[in-house]
Amino acid sequence: MNSQEVDPSRRPDVPSNKAPPAKSGGRRRHWSEPLRNQTAVVLLVVLVIAGSLLSDVFLTPRNLLNILWAVSLLGIVSLGQTVLLLTARFDMSVAGVVGLAGIVTVLAQINGFGLIASIGFGLGSGVLVGLCNGVLVLATGANPFLVTLAVNLLVYSLALSLTESKTLYATIPEFNLIGRGQLFGFLHYSVIVFLALAVGLEFVLRRTIPGRTIYVAGLNEVAGRLSGLRLQITKLSAFVLCSGLAALTGIIMTSRINSTIASSGFGMEFDSIIAAVLGGTSLFGGRGGTLRTIVGVVVLGVINNLLVLLNVPSEAQQIAKGLVFLAVVLADSALRRS
Amino acid sequence: MKRLLGLLENHSAALLVFGLVIAFGSSAPATFLTGSNFENIARQISLDAPMVFGQMVVLIAGGIDISVGSTMAMAASLAIGLQPYGTPVAVLGALGFGLGVGIVNGLLVTKGKIVAFVATLGTMSLVRGLLLTYTGQASLVGIDPAFTFWGDGQIGPVPVSFLVVLAMLLGLYALLGHLRQGRNLYAIGGNKDAAFLGGVSVNKGLMLAFMLSGLMAAVSGVLVASRLNSASVQLGADAPLMSISAALIGGASLFGGKGSIIAAFFGVLALGILNNGMNLLGVPTYTQIAVRALILITIVVIDALATRLRRAELDNARILE
Numbered sequence: 001m002n003s004q005e006v007d008p009s010r011r012p013d014v015p016s017n018k019a020p021p022a023k024s025g026g027r028r029r030h031w032s033e034p035l036r037n038q039t040a041v042v043l044l045v046v047l048v049i050a051g052s053l054l055s056d057v058f059l060t061p062r063n064l065l066n067i068l069w070a071v072s073l074l075g076i077v078s079l080g081q082t083v084l085l086l087t088a089r090f091d092m093s094v095a096g097v098v099g100l101a102g103i104v105t106v107l108a109q110i111n112g113f114g115l116i117a118s119i120g121f122g123l124g125s126g127v128l129v130g131l132c133n134g135v136l137v138l139a140t141g142a143n144p145f146l147v148t149l150a151v152n153l154l155v156y157s158l159a160l161s162l163t164e165s166k167t168l169y170a171t172i173p174e175f176n177l178i179g180r181g182q183l184f185g186f187l188h189y190s191v192i193v194f195l196a197l198a199v200g201l202e203f204v205l206r207r208t209i210p211g212r213t214i215y216v217a218g219l220n221e222v223a224g225r226l227s228g229l230r231l232q233i234t235k236l237s238a239f240v241l242c243s244g245l246a247a248l249t250g251i252i253m254t255s256r257i258n259s260t261i262a263s264s265g266f267g268m269e270f271d272s273i274i275a276a277v278l279g280g281t282s283l284f285g286g287r288g289g290t291l292r293t294i295v296g297v298v299v300l301g302v303i304n305n306l307l308v309l310l311n312v313p314s315e316a317q318q319i320a321k322g323l324v325f326l327a328v329v330l331a332d333s334a335l336r337r338s
Numbered sequence: 339m340k341r342l343l344g345l346l347e348n349h350s351a352a353l354l355v356f357g358l359v360i361a362f363g364s365s366a367p368a369t370f371l372t373g374s375n376f377e378n379i380a381r382q383i384s385l386d387a388p389m390v391f392g393q394m395v396v397l398i399a400g401g402i403d404i405s406v407g408s409t410m411a412m413a414a415s416l417a418i419g420l421q422p423y424g425t426p427v428a429v430l431g432a433l434g435f436g437l438g439v440g441i442v443n444g445l446l447v448t449k450g451k452i453v454a455f456v457a458t459l460g461t462m463s464l465v466r467g468l469l470l471t472y473t474g475q476a477s478l479v480g481i482d483p484a485f486t487f488w489g490d491g492q493i494g495p496v497p498v499s500f501l502v503v504l505a506m507l508l509g510l511y512a513l514l515g516h517l518r519q520g521r522n523l524y525a526i527g528g529n530k531d532a533a534f535l536g537g538v539s540v541n542k543g544l545m546l547a548f549m550l551s552g553l554m555a556a557v558s559g560v561l562v563a564s565r566l567n568s569a570s571v572q573l574g575a576d577a578p579l580m581s582i583s584a585a586l587i588g589g590a591s592l593f594g595g596k597g598s599i600i601a602a603f604f605g606v607l608a609l610g611i612l613n614n615g616m617n618l619l620g621v622p623t624y625t626q627i628a629v630r631a632l633i634l635i636t637i638v639v640i641d642a643l644a645t646r647l648r649r650a651e652l653d654n655a656r657i658l659e
Contacts, residue, residue, distance in 0.1 A: 136639065140643055141642045141643075142638045142641070142642035143638055146579075146582065146592070146634065146638045147635060147638055147639075150579070150631040150634040150635045150638070151631070151635070152631075153627050153628070153630065153634075154627075154631040154635075156627065157624040157627035157628040157631065158624075158628070160623070160627070161622070161624045161625075165624075270459065270463060273459075274463075283453070283456055284453075313471065315474065315475065316467065316471055318463065318464075318466055318467030319464060319467030319468060319471060321463055321467065322464030322465075322466070322467050323464060325460045326446070326457075326460040326461070329450075329456055329457070329460060330446075330452065333450055333452050337451065
């Protein structure tokens with residue numbers, strides 16, 4: 001990690017100094033230049049056009065709101081994953097945390113705690129797992145992928161032992177409002193939380209020192225350290241944020257159906273990475289942002305929605321997801337080399 | 339400290355096997371220390387061993403293969419599902435599929451320049467989708483009783499699958515220890531650039547490693563299908579972590595260039611004895627999951643610390659010169 005070289009093409013918002021277009025007067029900008037890094041937007045436009053041609057109900061406000069509602073939970077997880085990806089690290093334990101946080105919240109309610117306190121316990125469980133991930137990875141330099149994958153198993157086994165492999169039901173009626181309630185009668189709270197978090201995090205990432213430090217941590221740790229940035233605490237915060245948002249997702253998910261099981265978050269670890277990378281956040285740190293992740297998540301949602309509308313068996317969605325992921329990663333890799 | 343880390347890193351598998359046998363042997367001597375139980379362990383690890391060998395080969399070459407689990411499950415489904423066309427076709431189809439996944443992984447890494455674990459994460463997702471579509475999430479049941487010979491049969495007291503594993507062990511031992519193609523894998527894993535400058539074809543080596551890994555995962559799949567005479571989509575869910583754990587316990591490193599097939603065998607043996615012992619002692623499932631997770635965290639951390647120490651030493655040596 002500490003011998004990372006600065007690759008100009010990976011700097012965010014800094015024009016590459018390799019071939020400035022002004023200097024090479026004869027070289028015209030390629031027509032696709034404004035579209036670079038925007039694979040997901042292009043994909044989204046294509047999908048929406050295809051969708052409106054293939055299905056009558058696709059472009060109805062109701063269906064579009066449904067798509068947003070369906071992806072908002074994965075979206076919140078993906079936002080945390082995006083921030084962590086910017087530091088060139090991953091969190092595979094979000095799947096377990098989604099399950100654990102819901103279970104802790106419901107268990108707190110069963111044991112007589114109030115609404116706010118029970119949600120606090122749920123979020124706290126996520127924060128603790130994030131701290132555990134961060135300390136393990138940052139203190140030892142161990143592979144974050146495998147460490148968090150193993151922590152995921154630990155969290156899952158903890159959730160299993162807490163529930164004794166049963167389904168748990170929430171006991172406070174108002175709790176259900178969080179997941180079911182709608183603003184103005186059509187906008188679900190989870191959609192608002194997702195969009196607000198994405199905008200808020202983008203602002204923090206772009207305009208504040210801790211946010212910029214996240215990019216530096218992913219791009220060039222040595223330079224960051226020599227500049228006196230507080231890298232370790234920033235990276236630890238990224239882990240905590242990622243787990244915390246996963247816990248929030250678990251709580252909202254639980255409140256939607258008023259019950260929870262240990263495996264409720266399964267698959268979200270991969271899907272959140274796919275969504276973030278699809279949006280244009282690099283797997284190698286330092287490039288991307290949370291607004292992009294909205295697009296990535298929506299593309300995944302639109303693909304699923306279209307496959308359902310076209311009566312494609314649900315199993316094929318997994319194939320589509322895999323193909324889209326590989327295509328995006330290949331494009332990302334080709335882009336970095338060009 | 340340095341010696342301790344080195345000892346833990348290089349002989350952890352043998353130490354673990356030794357320790358586990360003593361621990362389980364003393365806590366449940368009547369059930370653990372019996373001939374039929376050892377036969378059980380041999381049967382169980384024979385199903386996992388080929389996949390772990392494949393993972394070891396990839397790790398030596400500095401890669402990692404996350405797709406082994408879904409490849410194994412798909413190979414098992416093909417070995418059962420294609421039986422109407424004849425068992426040889428089914429087995430060849432399954433092995434061919436594994437080889438195909440390996441080729442795709444290899445191409446993504448060498449030609450697509452994608453980091454190994456990202457590429458294999460993608461193929462994992464893709465193969466999982468193929469598996470779900472092919473099986474429709476239903477369990478498949480075999481129609482050829484003779485097929486169960488490979489996973490379930492035995493010659494004298496020795497399970498046939500164990501003999502298959504021993505044969506692979508010898509073949510891979512020869513490849514990695516004595517053939518140029520195999521020795522090149524260590525060079526590639528140790529330092530890709532140096533290997534390239536030394537005239538080693540890095541891409542060819544990586545292709546070989548991923549192809550072997552895909553093929554071996556398929557062998558595991560065929561053996562599992564033969565043992566159960568059925569296949570389901572749940573197969574291989576914990577295989578990526580299990581195979582990586584076993585290979586790392588066997589002295590491989592996530593940083594490449596280290597490990598051997600014999601050690602991989604000890605790694606899979608250690609995990610097999612651990613599972614068997616925990617089952618005999620009636621340890622609850624979730625505690626077993628937690629134990630396996632803790633073991634993985636421990637070895638990944640040891641691997642990282644030992645590598646850091648070794649690099650620091652190299653830097654010191656360079657300064658002294």
